[in-house]
Amino acid sequence: MDRIAIVGGARLNGEIQISGAKNSAIKLMAASLLTDEPLRLTNMPRLADTRFLGTLLTRLGTMVDERNGAETILHTPEIVSSFAPYDLVRQMRASFNVLGPLIARTGQAKVSLPGGCTIGARPVDLHLKALEALGAQIDLHEGYVYAQAPRGLRGAEIEFPFVSVGATEHAMLTAVLAKGVTVLSNAACEPELGDLADCLNKMGAQVEGAGTSEIRIIGVKKLSGATHAVITDRIEAGTYAVAAAMAGGEVRLTNTRADLIEALLVKIEEAGAQVERMNDGVIIRRNGARLKAVDVDTGVYPGFATDLQAQFMALMTMADGESVIREHIFENRFMHVPELNRLGADITVSGGEARVRGVDRLEGAQVMATDLRASVSLVIAGLAAEGETMVGRVYHLDRGFERLEEKLGACGANVRRIKGEGPAEAEG
Numbered sequence: 023m024d025r026i027a028i029v030g031g032a033r034l035n036g037e038i039q040i041s042g043a044k045n046s047a048i049k050l051m052a053a054s055l056l057t058d059e060p061l062r063l064t065n066m067p068r069l070a071d072t073r074f075l076g077t078l079l080t081r082l083g084t085m086v087d088e089r090n091g092a093e094t095i096l097h098t099p100e101i102v103s104s105f106a107p108y109d110l111v112r113q114m115r116a117s118f119n120v121l122g123p124l125i126a127r128t129g130q131a132k133v134s135l136p137g138g139c140t141i142g143a144r145p146v147d148l149h150l151k152a153l154e155a156l157g158a159q160i161d162l163h164e165g166y167v168y169a170q171a172p173r174g175l176r177g178a179e180i181e182f183p184f185v186s187v188g189a190t191e192h193a194m195l196t197a198v199l200a201k202g203v204t205v206l207s208n209a210a211c212e213p214e215l216g217d218l219a220d221c222l223n224k225m226g227a228q229v230e231g232a233g234t235s236e237i238r239i240i241g242v243k244k245l246s247g248a249t250h251a252v253i254t255d256r257i258e259a260g261t262y263a264v265a266a267a268m269a270g271g272e273v274r275l276t277n278t279r280a281d282l283i284e285a286l287l288v289k290i291e292e293a294g295a296q297v298e299r300m301n302d303g304v305i306i307r308r309n310g311a312r313l314k315a316v317d318v319d320t321g322v323y324p325g326f327a328t329d330l331q332a333q334f335m336a337l338m339t340m341a342d343g344e345s346v347i348r349e350h351i352f353e354n355r356f357m358h359v360p361e362l363n364r365l366g367a368d369i370t371v372s373g374g375e376a377r378v379r380g381v382d383r384l385e386g387a388q389v390m391a392t393d394l395r396a397s398v399s400l401v402i403a404g405l406a407a408e409g410e411t412m413v414g415r416v417y418h419l420d421r422g423f424e425r426l427e428e429k430l431g432a433c434g435a436n437v438r439r440i441k442g443e444g445p446a447e448a449e450g
């Protein structure tokens with residue numbers, strides 16, 4: 023397995039082009055199952071997660087054609103199998119989102135339950151309740167969901183008891199081909215939902231209100247092919263914004279939108295770095311003055327993204343004072359804490375709250391990535407640590423960050439990948 027070595031101390035100066043959003047791309051790929059015509063996706067990130075999903079879709083009957091640049095064409099003239107095996111769903115949780123489209127297109131499906139994940143229990147009960155409300159009969163046996171809709175899917179009023187990005191997307195993906203009107207209330211408002219709705223509407227769906235807490239979908243009989251550019255990856259943009267604030271220097275993030283990471287940018291400014299919001303991105307600047315500790319509470323969009331919590335914690339390890347970071351989305355999302363402490367950070371966790379007491383220096387060490395966002399927090403800490411930080415289990419990082427060492431390296435970071443033996447793997 024590969025490792026990433028970072029020698030800390032270099033400032034970052036330059037430009038980083040942000041890729042298309044992983045969390046949107048994988049739902050858009052699932053949407054390609056809904057039509058027998060080609061779906062052309064541009065601004066596609068090239069990641070382990072998109073490859074895993076491509077493998078699953080190929081088994082289901084999709085021709086996945088990765089063109090040069092960032093374009094992928096997905097074409098499913100016919101569903102040849104409605105079976106998503108454990109091995110493939112386990113490798114990437116979002117594979118579970120093929121369930122609804124398979125039922126919508128063929129009337130039945132057998133899809134493995136995704137199982138646990140390192141950042142908490144992550145159940146799929148809300149997904150299944152939504153599919154049942156839309157007319158699917160669901161049985162669970164031996165870790166598999168057996169679903170049937172012998173009389174087809176029909177629109178329904180679905181009120182989510184709490185906000186779930188995955189369940190809202192899954193319900194939307196399924197309801198577009200259901201008969202009649204579906205109303206999703208207490209829906210997630212994350213920008214990736216709006217992106218999915220835009221793409222589905224280009225395919226001929228009738229989705230209104232995506233990006234608000236009430237989404238209305240008028241079912242259509244058939245969807246067609248379309249061309250769609252994947253929305254910018256706000257988590258990748260936020261990650262490099264934090265990296266620039268940590269290392270110091272001046273970094274311009276392009277092909278992205280400041281408004282999508284406003285909650286983070288405000289915190290970076292409060293901590294003492296400078297933020298310049300541009301039309302096509304954002305500039306982060308820090309001249310070397312020590313940052314101040316600030317508190318953070320994660321929340322649903324437009325709140326502070328849980329996917330940026332680990333990175334921000336890394337930033338706070340060297341700030342002046344004590345920062346309190348509260349995680350409200352996933353109960354177990356502090357796996358990076360012991361690893362950051364190995365680098366000399368002073369963090370204690372109690373329940374859903376981490377207290378970060380800023381230290382004067384971090385010192386490079388061997389650390390291990392535990393999940394996707396946690397692993398990049400270790401890279402960020404390594405940028406400011408003295409000496410060499412060696413991050414193991416880099417496959418986590420490869421799931422969600424495209425050419426990370428290249429992008430950071432181009433700005434002057436001393437980061438290199440050390441190729442290792444053994445297969446790539448993914449979780450979550």
Ligand code: UD1
Nearest residue numbers: 045116144145146147148149186187188189328329351352
């Ligand atoms: C998505 C993102 C993930 C991000 C998260 C929150 C993808 C691939 N992943 O994850 O990166 O961190 O949104 O912004 O897009 N829950 C249930 N039952 C369900 C579904 C969810 O109890 O059926 C709970 C979860 O355990 C969690 C909370 O709801 O505590 C939020 O989860 P959700 O918004 O669904 O996150 P994901 O879609 O899994």
